[in-house]
Amino acid sequence: xxxxxxxxxxxxxxxxxxxxxxxxxxxxxxxxxxxxxxxxxxxxxxxxxxxxxxxxxxxxxxxxxxxxxxxxxxxxxxxxxxxxxxxxxxxxxxxxxxxxxxxxxxxxxxxxxxxxxxxxxxxxxxxxxxxxxxxxxxxxxxxxxxxxxxxxxxxxxxxxxxxxxxxxxxxxxxxxxxxxxxxxxxxxxxxxxxxxxxxxxxxxxxxxxxxxxxxxxxxxxxxxxxxxxxxxxxxxxxxxxxxxxxxxxxxxxxxxxxxxxxxxxxxxxxxxxxxxxxxxxxxxxxxxxxxxxxxxxxxxxxxxxxxxxxxxxxxxxxxxxxxxxxxxxxxxxxxxxxxxxxxxxxxxxxxxxxxxxxxxxxxxxxxxxxxxxxxxxxxxxxxxxxxxxxxxxxxxxxxxxxxxxxxxxxxxxxxxxxxxxxxxxxxxxxxxxxxxxxxxxxxxxxxxxxxxxxxxxxxxxxxxxxxxxxxxxxxxxxxxxxxxxxxxxxxxxxxxxxxxxxxxxxxxxxxxxxxxxxxxxxxxxxxxxxxxxxxxxxxxxxxxxxxxxxxxxxxxxxxxxxxxxxxxxxxxxxxxxxxxxxxxxxxxxxxxxxxxxxxxxxxxxxxxxxxxxxxxxxxxxxxxxxxxxxxxxxxxxxxxxxxxxxxxxxxxxxxxxxxxxxxxxxxxxxxxxxxxxxxxxxxxxxxxxxxxxxxxxxxxxxxxxxxxxxxxxxxx
Numbered sequence: 055x056x057x058x059x060x061x062x063x064x065x066x067x068x069x070x071x072x073x074x075x076x077x078x079x080x081x082x083x084x085x086x087x088x089x090x091x092x093x094x095x096x097x098x099x100x101x102x103x104x105x106x107x108x109x110x111x112x113x114x115x116x117x118x119x120x121x122x123x124x125x126x127x128x129x130x131x132x133x134x135x136x137x138x139x140x141x142x143x144x145x146x147x148x149x150x151x152x153x154x155x156x157x158x159x160x161x162x163x164x165x166x167x168x169x170x171x172x173x174x175x176x177x178x179x180x181x182x183x184x185x186x187x188x189x190x191x192x193x194x195x196x197x198x199x200x201x202x203x204x205x206x207x208x209x210x211x212x213x214x215x216x217x218x219x220x221x222x223x224x225x226x227x228x229x230x231x232x233x234x235x236x237x238x239x240x241x242x243x244x245x246x247x248x249x250x251x252x253x254x255x256x257x258x259x260x261x262x263x264x265x266x267x268x269x270x271x272x273x274x275x276x277x278x279x280x281x282x283x284x285x286x287x288x289x290x291x292x293x294x295x296x297x298x299x300x301x302x303x304x305x306x307x308x309x310x311x312x313x314x315x316x317x318x319x320x321x322x323x324x325x326x327x328x329x330x331x332x333x334x335x336x337x338x339x340x341x342x343x344x345x346x347x348x349x350x351x352x353x354x355x356x357x358x359x360x361x362x363x364x365x366x367x368x369x370x371x372x373x374x375x376x377x378x379x380x381x382x383x384x385x386x387x388x389x390x391x392x393x394x395x396x397x398x399x400x401x402x403x404x405x406x407x408x409x410x411x412x413x414x415x416x417x418x419x420x421x422x423x424x425x426x427x428x429x430x431x432x433x434x435x436x437x438x439x440x441x442x443x444x445x446x447x448x449x450x451x452x453x454x455x456x457x458x459x460x461x462x463x464x465x466x467x468x469x470x471x472x473x474x475x476x477x478x479x480x481x482x483x484x485x486x487x488x489x490x491x492x493x494x495x496x497x498x499x500x501x502x503x504x505x506x507x508x509x510x511x512x513x514x515x516x517x518x519x520x521x522x523x524x525x526x527x528x529x530x531x532x533x534x535x536x537x538x539x540x541x542x543x544x545x546x547x548x549x550x551x552x553x554x555x556x557x558x559x560x561x562x563x564x565x566x567x568x569x570x571x572x573x574x575x576x577x578x579x580x581x582x583x584x585x586x587x588x589x590x591x592x593x594x595x596x597x598x599x600x601x602x603x604x605x606x607x608x609x610x611x612x613x614x615x616x617x618x619x620x621x622x623x624x625x626x627x628x629x630x631x632x633x634x635x636x637x638x639x640x641x642x643x644x645x646x647x648x649x650x651x652x653x654x655x656x657x658x659x660x661x662x663x664x665x666x667x668x669x670x671x672x673x674x675x676x677x678x679x680x681x682x683x684x685x686x687x688x689x690x691x692x693x694x695x696x697x698x699x700x701x702x703x704x705x706x707x708x709x710x711x712x713x714x715x716x717x718x719x720x721x722x723x724x725x726x727x728x729x730x731x732x733x734x735x736x737x738x739x740x741x742x743x744x745x746x747x748x749x750x751x752x753x754x755x756x757x758x759x760x761x762x763x764x765x766x767x768x769x770x
Contacts, residue, residue: 085341092348096215113189116523121185127295158243165247176209176306184515206508252311252753259304260746262656263296269622283518288643301511320490326568353382354501406484414488418495429549432465433708443713447732454736462706507547510540545708555752562759596687604696608747614659615742667757675769700751707744710736
């Protein structure tokens with residue numbers, strides 16, 4: 055890597071040094087400031103979209119009243135969640151400061167705070183956009199699509215910009231005042247803070263939204279034969295609030311931590327495995343991930359503009375936005391890779407070419423499309439998996455459930471196969487650093503992908519507002535069409551988040567191994583074998599323990615939804631029995647009681663599952679005789695089984711949901727038919743699969759790996 059000694063330059067030429075710098079040296083020296091500038095551009099674009107959304111008409115008084123009730127319920131839940139999570143975060147902050155150091159503790163607080171901000175911003179913008187989407191549906195489908203998508207785009211841009219700004223700023227300050235090694239260590243704390251809050255947000259929001267959704271569907275649709283979001287259903291407001299705190303706030307916190315952990319993991323790998331000719335960590339390798347992050351924001355803005363100025367089929371238009379964003383990233387990374395690595399890089403004693411590093415980034419971009427296409431196939435109403443579940447509904451509830459479970463298992467094969475290919479190729483191109491770059495390139499699509507995900511719950515809420523405010527049936531038909539697209543997009547983006555988490559976790563596992571080597575070398579102690587051979591009983595023990603964790607985690611999550619949903623069902627039944635006039639439209643339901651029930655249940659039930667990954671890792675590390683080899687097996691076991699369980703759950707849930715939508719379009723008897731009743735049952739089973747337990751595995755896997763890295767000097 056070419057370097058300039060400022061002293062020598064000054065001796066050779068009295069002109070200002072910046073006039074001597076080549077383009078390569080300029081980018082190397084200004085990589086972090088440039089990435090932060092891109093983050094600020096992202097915030098500026100998000101603010102411009104917020105102003106545009108606020109300028110759109112927000113309907114009549116009845117629509118605003120419903121939207122206000124949804125906003126109040128969502129804000130109240132997030133406020134109480136903040137109180138609950140803050141207490142736990144404070145205890146962990148004290149523990150990290152005591153066992154590690156203050157900078158790592160500060161990093162933990164920064165990561166936790168930014169993850170909370172990302173979640174709150176996602177919820178707030180979604181609530182602002184939903185009523186405007188309902189009003190725009192009175193004009194046409196394209197207008198409603200644009201409102202809903204731009205609401206999601208605000209969340210997407212805020213998430214990636216906030217992640218890049220928080221990590222880049224923290225890294226710059228820590229490097230300047232603490233040194234490079236201390237800055238790297240403190241980044242691990244930031245990653246843990248983001249991941250742990252994401253688990254709470256995913257679990258708490260998921261329990262809330264699915265408890266309300268299941269309760270509303272079981273009593274409203276099946277027992278009382280009410281339409282979706284019928285204002286006579288006492289759980290309707292809670293259901294709509296859940297879309298915001300689960301799908302919007304939860305997903306925003308989830309992808310914030312995925313992006314943050316991937317960026318931090320890439321920096322860790324660069325520090326531990328990529329060295330220059332002087333034997334020191336290569337500055338270009340440390341800076342390059344931040345530039346990739348900056349490119350991701352600019353390409354996301356380009357994709358968002360494409361959707362805004364395009365017309366046509368919603369699915370094709372949204373897909374075109376993703377394609378344009380990917381092509382922009384691929385085009386920008388080619389010259390940037392040559393600027394940063396004109397002579398390649400040295401990793402693990404080997405040389406990776408400049409082209410190899412670029413090809414590793416292309417692997418990540420291609421993986422995004424592969425995962426999106428595969429998940430779309432298994433969850434879209436246009437393909438046979440969803441249609442087969444709908445057909446199975448004709449013969450009853452049980453056959454619907456059987457078909458949905460089978461689809462989830464089928465859906466694991468292709469994603470896992472392609473993840474394996476991606477690992478093989480990116481490692482071949484540039485070693486462990488190549489895998490890290492592939493993950494960062496994959497996450498360079500996060501801005502546009504989050505826009506697609508938040509689009510779903512916004513259109514869902516818009517439909518609810520349309521029904522509850524008494525708008526014409528044609529408006530609900532338009533929002534339902536967009537909601538069906540949104541359901542597929544939500545499933546697709548969950549698949550994207552899970553696949554990127556699988557790759558990111560492998561990077562974190564490699565970091566764990568490298569950190570162990572550095573730790574034992576610093577102690578001067580005999581280093582245990584870190585080959586993790588399957589002939590070693592300790593590795594097998596670790597694999598079993600790690601493989602168990604996702605099952606225990608999802609079991610607790612599903613239990614939580616079941617308990618909370620049961621409470622909602624009983625409350626709805628009580629209200630309908632106590633006030634028969636509710637179903638006749640003479641009495642107004644007590645929406646607030648259902649909101650309060652799911653709020654308390656979600657906050658109470660999320661604690662134990664969210665802390666399970668920390669308990670497992672610390673427990674294994676603390677048991678005498680197990681040690682780092684067993685813990686390494688735990689990490690691998692968690693990654694492998696977690697990946698399969700998460701993909702199966704999210705795919706089954708998305709397919710069940712859209713099978714119901716497919717029948718509601720008039721197929722197999724349409725609404726009110728026996729097939730529809732069976733499909734509603736499948737949808738209620740799939741709700742906690744796709745929106746609570748399945749996606750929460752994503753941050754859980756990374757919490758396990760990050761905690762393992764943090765506790766190395768404490769227990770080993």
